[in-house]
Amino acid sequence: xxxxxxxxxxxxxxxxxxxxxxxxxxxxxxxxxxxxxxxxxxxxxxxxxxxxxxxxxxxxxxx
Amino acid sequence: xxxxxxxxxxxxxxxxxxxxxxxxxxxxxxxxxxxxxxxxxxxxxxxxxxxxxxxxxxxxxxxxxxxxxxxxxxxxxxxxxxxxxxxxxxxxxxxxxxxxxxxxxxxxxxxxxxxxxxxxxxxxxxxxxxxxxxxxxxxxxxxxxxxxxxxxxxxxxxxxxxxxxxxxxxxxxxxxxxxxxxxxxxxxxxxxxxxxxxxxxxxxxxxxxxxxxxxxxxxxxxxxxxxxxxxxxxxxxxxxxxxxxxxxxxxxxxxxxxxxxxxxxxxxxxxxxxxxxxxxxxxxxxxxxxxxxxxxxxxxxxxxxxxxxxxxxxxxxxxxxxxxxxxxxxxxxxxxxxxxxxxxxxxxxxxxxxxxxxxxxxxxxxxxxxxxxxxxxxxxxxxxxxxxxxxxxxxxxxxxxxxxxxxxxxxxxxxxxxxxxxxxxxxxxxxxxxxxxxxxxxxxxxxxxxxxxxxxxxxxxxxxxxxxxxxxxxxxxxxxxxxxxxxxxxxxxxxxxxxxxxxxxxxxxxxxxxxxxxxxxxxxxxxxxxxxxxxxxxxxxxxxxxxxxxxxxxxxxxxxxxxxxxxxxxxxxxxxxxxxxxxxxxxxxxxxxxxxxxxxxxxxxxxxxxxxxxxxxxxxxxxxxxxxxxxxxxxxxxxxxxxxxxxxxxxxxxxxxxxxxxxxxxxxxxxxxxxxxxxxxxxxxxxxxxxxxxxxxxxxxxxxxxxxxxxxxxxxxxxxxxxxxxxxxxxxxxxxxxxxxxxxxxxxxxxxxxxxxxxxxxxxxxxxxxxxxxxxxxxxxxxxxxxxxxxxxxxxxxxx
Numbered sequence: 001x002x003x004x005x006x007x008x009x010x011x012x013x014x015x016x017x018x019x020x021x022x023x024x025x026x027x028x029x030x031x032x033x034x035x036x037x038x039x040x041x042x043x044x045x046x047x048x049x050x051x052x053x054x055x056x057x058x059x060x061x062x063x
Numbered sequence: 064x065x066x067x068x069x070x071x072x073x074x075x076x077x078x079x080x081x082x083x084x085x086x087x088x089x090x091x092x093x094x095x096x097x098x099x100x101x102x103x104x105x106x107x108x109x110x111x112x113x114x115x116x117x118x119x120x121x122x123x124x125x126x127x128x129x130x131x132x133x134x135x136x137x138x139x140x141x142x143x144x145x146x147x148x149x150x151x152x153x154x155x156x157x158x159x160x161x162x163x164x165x166x167x168x169x170x171x172x173x174x175x176x177x178x179x180x181x182x183x184x185x186x187x188x189x190x191x192x193x194x195x196x197x198x199x200x201x202x203x204x205x206x207x208x209x210x211x212x213x214x215x216x217x218x219x220x221x222x223x224x225x226x227x228x229x230x231x232x233x234x235x236x237x238x239x240x241x242x243x244x245x246x247x248x249x250x251x252x253x254x255x256x257x258x259x260x261x262x263x264x265x266x267x268x269x270x271x272x273x274x275x276x277x278x279x280x281x282x283x284x285x286x287x288x289x290x291x292x293x294x295x296x297x298x299x300x301x302x303x304x305x306x307x308x309x310x311x312x313x314x315x316x317x318x319x320x321x322x323x324x325x326x327x328x329x330x331x332x333x334x335x336x337x338x339x340x341x342x343x344x345x346x347x348x349x350x351x352x353x354x355x356x357x358x359x360x361x362x363x364x365x366x367x368x369x370x371x372x373x374x375x376x377x378x379x380x381x382x383x384x385x386x387x388x389x390x391x392x393x394x395x396x397x398x399x400x401x402x403x404x405x406x407x408x409x410x411x412x413x414x415x416x417x418x419x420x421x422x423x424x425x426x427x428x429x430x431x432x433x434x435x436x437x438x439x440x441x442x443x444x445x446x447x448x449x450x451x452x453x454x455x456x457x458x459x460x461x462x463x464x465x466x467x468x469x470x471x472x473x474x475x476x477x478x479x480x481x482x483x484x485x486x487x488x489x490x491x492x493x494x495x496x497x498x499x500x501x502x503x504x505x506x507x508x509x510x511x512x513x514x515x516x517x518x519x520x521x522x523x524x525x526x527x528x529x530x531x532x533x534x535x536x537x538x539x540x541x542x543x544x545x546x547x548x549x550x551x552x553x554x555x556x557x558x559x560x561x562x563x564x565x566x567x568x569x570x571x572x573x574x575x576x577x578x579x580x581x582x583x584x585x586x587x588x589x590x591x592x593x594x595x596x597x598x599x600x601x602x603x604x605x606x607x608x609x610x611x612x613x614x615x616x617x618x619x620x621x622x623x624x625x626x627x628x629x630x631x632x633x634x635x636x637x638x639x640x641x642x643x644x645x646x647x648x649x650x651x652x653x654x655x656x657x658x659x660x661x662x663x664x665x666x667x668x669x670x671x672x673x674x675x676x677x678x679x680x681x682x683x684x685x686x687x688x689x690x691x692x693x694x695x696x697x698x699x700x701x702x703x704x705x706x707x708x709x710x711x712x713x714x715x716x717x718x719x720x721x722x723x724x725x726x727x728x729x730x731x732x733x734x735x736x737x738x739x740x741x742x743x744x745x746x747x748x749x750x751x752x753x754x755x756x757x758x759x760x761x762x763x764x765x766x767x768x769x770x771x772x773x774x775x776x777x778x779x780x781x782x783x784x785x786x787x788x789x790x791x792x793x794x795x796x797x798x799x800x801x802x803x804x805x806x807x808x809x810x811x812x813x814x815x816x817x818x819x820x821x822x823x824x825x826x827x828x829x830x831x832x833x834x835x836x837x838x839x840x841x842x843x844x845x846x847x848x849x850x851x852x853x854x855x856x857x858x859x860x861x862x863x
Contacts, residue, residue, distance in 0.1 A: 015235055
């Protein structure tokens with residue numbers, strides 16, 4: 001029965017990981033420009049510059 | 064407006080066929096490779112091949128200037144990074160083209176374009192290439208670059224990131240708090256073991272503390288500042304409610320009995336932050352653009368040294384006494400005097416006069432005007448902020464600052480609200496004190512929490528934000544919600560004449576003279592380009608063979624002359640013809656002026672042979688719209704740069720009293736008129752409708768400035784509203800109606816949120832509120848307000 005004392009902190013820790021991932025995404029500017037990337041993925045392109053790796057948006061987590 | 068031939072977006076004013084240089088270039092390439100079949104049918108119908116992108120052809124040497132580099136770029140460790148504002152960026156094709164820069168200019172490592180701001184981040188290797196080479200390439204693509212002021216944009220972006228972080232953290236905490244609260248509620252129904260209950264309560268206390276201390280700190284700080292400055296605003300009651308909910312819960316956790324409200328606190332923080340973020344972002348978008356400064360004056364000048372040819376220097380490097388050369392088609396970089404050469408100047412920015420004015424040696428010229436016809440050399444007298452246009456820009460900045468502290472309704476109420484809630488809380492505590500201090504404190508805390516004006520804090524911003532979004536889809540760009548609030552109540556409306564009350568183009572309204580002279584004049588004007596040419600061309604019926612024309616000469620601002628079928632024909636202003644020895648009959652001139660029409664005289668072989676009367680017709684239904692507006696309580700005035708007599712005639716036709724119609728007004732006159740109207744308005748809003756660039760100062764000086772021409776980016780610097788999708792008086796009528804409906808929606812939302820708070824306070828005072836009721840009531844009240852705000856029919860989308 002006292003499993004809950006272990007599970008709840010684990011659940012909070014998992015949530016904390018998601019929050020940290022979100023913080024990284026927000027602070028590194030993933031959400032700065034929400035307009036251009038959605039066009040950018042449509043360009044057929046061989047020349048993927050180093051910057052293009054940043055394109056994938058990190059999904060937001062609240063849990 | 065027409066649709067872009069490549070991507071189908073609207074073509075902004077001032078451009079033709081394509082929305083931007085990217086589309087033009089891509090389309091030209093497709094055409095060249097024979098691939099355009101798949102594109103729009105419009106392309107095949109257009110007979111003329113598109114012209115290549117318009118490049119300014121400058122050297123952009125100033126981009127290598129150390130002082131400029133310091134302002135807009137980082138150069139360290141053999142890596143350069145600069146932010147450049149690009150003119151003419153419009154759609155996805157532009158982004159594609161700009162980001163191909165590394166392929167075009169070896170040494171450029173990457174180029175990333177932010178479409179919404181029109182700012183490209185360019186990274187380059189200073190050892191291999193200079194920034195000016197990249198700038199020249201961008202210019203050749205059709206996007207003349209300008210250095211972006213780094214500091215402000217970066218500050219703003221950092222602020223936006225901080226807000227996003229807060230919202231994310233608050234959301235995560237609120238979600239977890241709700242999960243734990245669910246366990247507690249379930250437990251209280253099915254007799255939870257005390258050890259588990261206490262564990263859940265302590266955990267949620269911890270989470271709520273985190274929520275208040277990190278994302279919720281903005282409200283606590285705002286409330287504290289409001290208290291210290293004795294200027295109550297919505298943060299104060301919010302902070303009070305949050306603190307009460309948290310401290311009351313913490314105390315109850317500590318003593319092991321009583322209710323806790325932590326999930327309500329967490330949800331409140333999250334919802335309030337989200338509402339605030341949406342509102343701020345809307346405002347920021349409008350402020351972000353850098354276009355007005357570039358629209359007003361050029362960034363570089365061509366300095367003439369004793370030695371050698373002219374070289375380009377940043378305008379900031381100019382000193383009084385320097386000699387600079389101004390090429391045909393270039394902007395004047397500073398105030399000064401012409402020392403050599405003469406040219407026709409476009410003074411529209413300063414005088415509102417759309418026709419070029421001929422200026423020669425000795426004449427004063429001002430920054431922000433444009434030399435149209437030939438090269439001149441000028442001596443600099445004043446630069447930068449001391450120039451006339453610099454003073455106008457300063458006026459714009461000051462006027463917008465003057466008006467900034469708009470007190471929102473919710474803020475005005477906050478003081479009363481706080482006092483009332485505190486009084487009721489004290490009363491409640493006193494009433495329940497007979498049952499012991501613990502119960503009294505519990506009740507008072509619960510009351511303070513449920514009285515937290517979450518919906519009140521969100522209602523106004525959200526309803527306004529939703530209305531702004533709907534307005535934008537209609538083509539009305541609104542910079543701040545407060546402008547809509549002001550437009551909703553009748554006030555003084557200052558209207559520009561040309562283009563707003565009238566169609567904005569000249570049409571032939573009368574002709575007296577021989578049919579032969581009419582045909583000759585039409586043939587001549589068919590070869591000319593001027594404001595009157597299209598109207599005069601209609602002197603001859605369509606399809607009639609016109610005589611051949613040779614030797615055409617356009618005298619800017621005066622008229623045209625040429626040989627038509629072997630005869631010398633002059634067409635132009637009566638003063639111009641009189642100077643050439645062919646005066647028009649004074650009686651006919653007087654008759655035209657009295658009717659508010661612009662006379663254009665035609666002379667054949669040195670004798671006046673006819674007089675055309677041109678007029679800019681009132682928009683259909685203008686008189687009725689003016690009457691409707693007045694019936695709603697608006698006071699209408701005309702403020703125009705046009706000739707006073709023309710303005711007076713238009714006013715008479717619209718039924719506007721002569722003392723409220725003013726013509727011949729310069730930009731400075733307009734500012735003075737707006738300020739005088741504000742001084743006499745007695746609390747009513749003064750709304751100025753005018754051109755986004757030419758009337759910038761007057762638009763900023765008014766309570767609400769509505770820009771009807773000019774680019775949206777430039778207009779919104781000074782004006783609060785820019786009408787892009789529609790033109791003229793009908794659009795203004797629609798805007799005012801939409802603003803009225805918006806205010807109604809705001810009031811409804813406020814009413815509902817107050818009703819919720821009132822009911823909750825009554826329940827809490829009666830001791831009937833339970834944590835579960837508080838947790839249900841708070842989000843429901845917020846959701847109702849949000850639904851009301853977004854469902855309101857404020858602006859209907861464009862019919863097209």
